[in-house]
């Protein structure tokens with residue numbers, strides 16, 4: 597234990613090292629290693645069953661790990677019970693105590709830590725002010741809306757000034773509009789209190805909006821860690837490229853030196869890295885000019901998305917490319933059946949080996 601601790605990075609608020617979690621024949625986490633910086637907002641993003649909740653549960657102490665190490669501020673926590681780990685938690689189902697009023701709900705973690713009732717309620721009121729519900733202390737949970745309950749749950753999670761705040765799909769139960777409003781609030785709250793957040797979602801837009809860094813997971817493994825921009829612009833694998841946003845993924849079918857032949861599209865002058873099997877092209881970087889060209893296509897679909905219009909075009913060589921354009925005032929939109937040509941800029945292509 598001591599020996600393992602010595603190798604753990606200093607400066608990181610949370611370090612996961614080589615976590616493995618097995619349930620019977622299911623491997624929930626495998627070689628899960630990660631460093632979370634102090635004050636960082638880090639999001640675990642991945643499909644259902646990819647191990648996101650398991651990673652939080654291991655950190656919170658709800659499960660005993662099969663193997664691996666976790667440290668907070670350089671201190672191994674495996675031997676510490678949940679309540680000694682100084683971690684706040686918010687989950688999808690608000691889990692407020694129905695028989696306690698809002699203020700007592702928020703004060704609960706302080707009371708558990710031996711803070712006298714009066715002082716606890718005072719600090720709870722300050723947390724309630726932070727989440728902008730100053731007048732709601734006397735209400736019972738059933739008298740609150742979903743968004744209000746979630747803000748109370750947030751206040752309860754931060755009232756004891758935890759070192760790390762874990763949030764597992766905290767906005768999952770809210771409708772889209774409220775979810776977007778709450779995303780901005782969560783970000784503001786976090787800036788105000790400055791604590792380290794590990795956030796879980798399978799909503800990619802939410803991850804891009806909130807995070808300093810995103811960890812893309814699949815099948816219990818970390819696939820890529822990076823800023824939202826890195827993950828979006830420079831995915832390392834096909835899975836990451838397809839998981840976040842819309843992407844055109846085209847098999848690379850060799851070609852002469854200095855040239856990439858994109859299957860179903862045509863040849864593009866590009867320096868192709870060794871081992872490249874796929875070319876990924878974001879719809880918003882792809883340009884289409886009316887008329888004919890070496891890479892020509894026919895518009896097959898026009899989808900109006902408000903500020904942008906998304907098009908699908910079938911290339912003469914067979915592939916369908918999706919591209920989007922900002923809506924022009926006066927509208928120079930392409931109609932279904934129109935002919936377009938793609939001048940593909942090699943700088944916009946992300947080549948992927950797997």
Ligand SMILES: Nc1ncnc2c1ncn2[C@@H]1O[C@H](COP(=O)(O)OP(=O)(O)OP(=O)(O)O)[C@@H](O)[C@H]1O
Nearest residue numbers: 619622623624643644645646647648649650651798
């Ligand atoms: N207590 C358990 N017993 C058996 N298997 C479990 C247990 N907890 C999780 N698993 C399995 O471990 C894997 C990872 O589960 P986990 O809950 O971490 O996924 P997740 O990424 O949080 O998914 P979701 O997005 O659906 O919440 C899944 O295959 C799940 O079925």
Ligand SMILES: [Mg+2]
Nearest residue numbers: 648649650764
């Ligand atoms: Mg989960």
